[in-house]
């Protein structure tokens with residue numbers, strides 16, 4: 001895969017799956033423009049590659065600043081990855097409105113608005129990858145109704161945009177990770193969750209969690225010309241969890 005001369009925006013590129021994707025793309029020669037929210041995570045990423053152009057924006061509040069900043073950094077894009085995300089796990093009966101709204105705005109609405117505004121930067125086709133989740137299809141032990149709502153919305157958006165943006169030669173896909181060890185899931189790896197985690201992993205045919213780099217490889221493939229006939233797809237990367 002060759003990304004020389006290509007510019008890719010990674011929203012949520014300061015940590016976890018987005019960071020691994022930014023680093024891999026950087027390694028493959030892309031100009032990587034990435035965003036994060038936490039200065040510490042941004043600095044950690046920059047220490048791994050100072051070539052990545054990283055900006056700090058707190059979505060959804062800083063969305064206009066983010067859009068202007070991206071346009072200052074580049075006048076064309078070949079791809080966008082939407083890896084930003086948060087999770088609140090409350091029982092449905094007591095799910096708090098502000099958490100539902102926050103998740104919706106960060107996980108879904110921000111992606112919608114960023115892509116809509118930056119669409120003119122796709123001058124010669126391109127590829128968009130949304131990071132959904134197995135939670136879009138499967139109930140978990142953890143209460144996840146609000147998170148599932150945001151992650152399944154991404155699948156519908158992927159299908160609709162694949163159709164609408166095909167005329168611009170823009171491919172749109174989403175990926176559905178299972179359990180990947182990142183800042184988001186770090187608590188799940190604490191000893192107090194040993195039994196819950198082991199039970200989850202018993203339902204994973206490969207018997208282990210995934211790494212951010214494994215997910216980054218799939219995202220990078222979907223961004224590349226090697227995936228030139230793949231659009232409107234939602235691909236599991238979950239060690240086979242979806243078969244169980």
Ligand SMILES: NC(=O)c1ccc[n+]([C@@H]2O[C@H](COP(=O)([O-])OP(=O)(O)OC[C@H]3O[C@@H](n4cnc5c(N)ncnc54)[C@H](OP(=O)(O)O)[C@@H]3O)[C@@H](O)[C@H]2O)c1
Pocket residue numbers: 011012013014015016017018035036037038039041042057058059060082083084085086106131132133134176177178179180181182183184185
């Ligand atoms: N890890 C898993 O098991 C798993 C499974 C399925 C799906 N996913 C999805 O994968 C995506 C990446 O998550 P991850 O596991 O890599 O977690 P992560 O390490 O916490 O990364 C999340 C990214 O989103 C950014 N972000 C969060 N809230 C933001 C906000 N309000 N404004 C701007 N940026 C914000 C974070 O920025 P900072 O770090 O700088 O704050 C970070 O770059 C998410 O959409 C998540 O839902 C993860």
